Amino acid sequence: MLFHIKIDMNVTIKDVAKAAGVSVATVSRVLNNSATVSASATEQVNNAIKELGYSPNFLGRNLRKCETNVILAVLPSTEHSFYNDIIRGMQVAASENGYDIILSTSNSNYNIEMRMLNMLFNRTVDAAILLGTQLDVAKLKELNDKYYIALCCERVEGANVLTITVDDEGGAHAAVENLINYGHKKIAMISTTGSALSSFDRESGYIRALREYDLKYDENYIYHGTYDYENGEKALDYFMSLPEPPTAIFCISDLLAAGAVKAAISRGYKVGEDISICGFDNIQLSGIYTPGITTVAQPCYEIGKTAVNELIYNISHSHKYSKHIKLAYKVIHRESVGKAKN
């Protein structure tokens, strides 16, 4: 019988056992600290490992243990510096629990996302965290029944899935309240079409703030578009062409805010004086832009860390606790917001 043999076939636990003069079981034991092994045997094994340059094959281990200790995080893209700290938080939490995080990107495409989730189905990973999913409630429920999953940054209505986000509603409320405190009464908002509930929640916060301060809520003051920064430009033009243009604009993202700022500057407005603009997310760009863009920071590191910790808690308790954890935001003051002109 001839099997396909890789040229660079690695040394296996068997080779180590032979070299160390012990059984594979003993090697496995020192590898995993799983039972008491005599000092001498331990030493022999460790020497053999070093000599042979042995590194355990996790395919064998994982197959045997029915677990990989790997969690997959599916990102829409790596375009937003925003995700970087979330990932860092995930990695730290994972590392503390003996897990690893691997990433993949879906380009916000349902099919690609499902393809990535194959790793869940084919047992390449133990669990998955979705950062902004394209899947609908039904699909998520199906997944959550069979596997360990979590949503991060973006909730899905009715999905009974572990979810970690910033307090979107509260953050938006605080952002608008801040504009109001700067004397603004005509406050518009740039939001997105589509089903993202973070946008919806931020709209809710915006509306609540207006109500609380007895400012009129005008539907013409909400612009809906895509996430592209060009939409920030379009929105600005739209708002400024209104019979009664706003003096401040709250945007559901920094990218849209940057687009609005860019357009405002090019149309000759002084941002922070003629028009105040506030974003959301606190991506790197908003600190670098001239003028600096006032925004609402998400606790990215904390979000990532919490998502992984909760997910691992679920795994280790063989249970799917599906709470929605909302973490605290923080308003970041920069130059794009200033006192309202009268």
Add this chain to the structure above:
Amino acid sequence: MLFHIKIDMNVTIKDVAKAAGVSVATVSRVLNNSATVSASATEQVNNAIKELGYSPNFLGRNLRKCETNVILAVLPSTEHSFYNDIIRGMQVAASENGYDIILSTSNSNYNIEMRMLNMLFNRTVDAAILLGTQLDVAKLKELNDKYYIALCCERVEGANVLTITVDDEGGAHAAVENLINYGHKKIAMISTTGSALSSFDRESGYIRALREYDLKYDENYIYHGTYDYENGEKALDYFMSLPEPPTAIFCISDLLAAGAVKAAISRGYKVGEDISICGFDNIQLSGIYTPGITTVAQPCYEIGKTAVNELIYNISHSHKYSKHIKLAYKVIHRESVGKAKN
């Protein structure tokens, strides 16, 4: 004998075989299209698969085949939108060849990078692509001897490893030539300390352009710092305090260029008139900034695609061809560069 049984034990190929009334071998055959199976058997198997919701366990498959068809890409971080198109290119090339790409981030930390490379050692992945590595030549050689690896975006001197980058030297040369064509004669450069050869190569291109146009090369005109955009600000202040300040600045990255632009604006200079600033990379930011930042675009998508294609070529030929492929750059004109004042 009692083994640890996972509660949610998945259906296996055995269950499918039983349900379909065939052997596991036959199931495997239809799963892999690996041999002719009668139409009726095929149908029965497919039905059973559907009914049971079967999904093959890749741990078993991979263990058996000694391969995973997964390539790991190790990113320094996901902070740069820059990587997004590279990853897209990688995914497309991988997908076309039956591979998957998984990502991880190293935070430019040697230990984390090595930890990620464990996936290579423990056979969780077939190959790895390093985008900006912390490993030295010796380590890279060692890895390249034992595994399939490639360098992407950042070469390492003396490492005989498959490498794909943009033509850094040529791109920098073109950027500086462009400044010269705008009438600039006093051209400074913001570069980085440390060992990144992309910076080194871009300096070489800068110097070659100066020489070719008989402009004097002045060491005081090169500022070395970290990659943080704050260094762009510091560099600008330094240059402008020189007895003979430059009229144009070429930066090895858009982030540094943005820092310089920000500082210039805040010091009252008109960017594109009083001072021209050119970046490198064409990250999203440079198009959004006001003024738009002139830069050198890397063919990111192509770089990622090429890296994966070449790597898979190596794998499938069981050989480590270690050429360095340099792909074409493109100068992107925006407002941050204008005619030199006299």
Add this chain to the structure above:
DNA sequence: CTGAAAGCGCTAACAG
């Protein structure tokens, strides 16, 4: 065209 069976590398139960 199909089934039996070996074995990928590893862990863990069991017996000693």
Add this chain to the structure above:
DNA sequence: CTGTTAGCGCTTTCAG
């Protein structure tokens, strides 16, 4: 404290 051995799920040879 240690060795033997079954078996995780899968692919593939070999024989029919």
